[in-house]
Amino acid sequence: MSSQAPSTRRTTRDELAEDTAHGELYLTRLRRAQLELSLLGLVAFGGLVGSLPLLFALMPSLSRVAFLGIPLPALLVVAPVFPLFVVIGAVYERRANALDQSFRDLIHDE
Numbered sequence: 001m002s003s004q005a006p007s008t009r010r011t012t013r014d015e016l017a018e019d020t021a022h023g024e025l026y027l028t029r030l031r032r033a034q035l036e037l038s039l040l041g042l043v044a045f046g047g048l049v050g051s052l053p054l055l056f057a058l059m060p061s062l063s064r065v066a067f068l069g070i071p072l073p074a075l076l077v078v079a080p081v082f083p084l085f086v087v088i089g090a091v092y093e094r095r096a097n098a099l100d101q102s103f104r105d106l107i108h109d110e
Contacts, residue, residue, distance in 0.1 A: 010022075016107065026103075026106070030099065030103050033099050034096065034099060037092065037095050037096060037099065038092075041088055041089075041091075041092045044088055045084065045085065045088050048084060049077075049081055049084070052073075052076055052077060056073055
């Protein structure tokens with residue numbers, strides 16, 4: 001006969017509270033997902049806005065175009081950037097909230 005202590009099931013909340021290796025793994029995965037989301041937003045915004053100078057370098061004739069007396073380069077830098085920033089921010093917030101909710105669900109389901 002072996003006198004083994006009954007094994008108790010450790011919850012995710014226990015792993016996080018006691019700062020175990022498993023708890024650290026959960027937090028590392030959450031941080032990695034948040035970092036990936038942040039980098040995606042940065043690349044999306046930076047890529048779209050950063051491509052404007054390249055567009056004007058490849059097509060110098062666009063620099064001479066004006067719309068309602070406003071040069072096209074100035075118009076393209078100012079007008080679409082703010083709505084684009086709002087859209088990327090809204091998508092980022094929605095995905096970040098989904099990541100946080102999935103992490104909370106992982107902790108509270110047990």
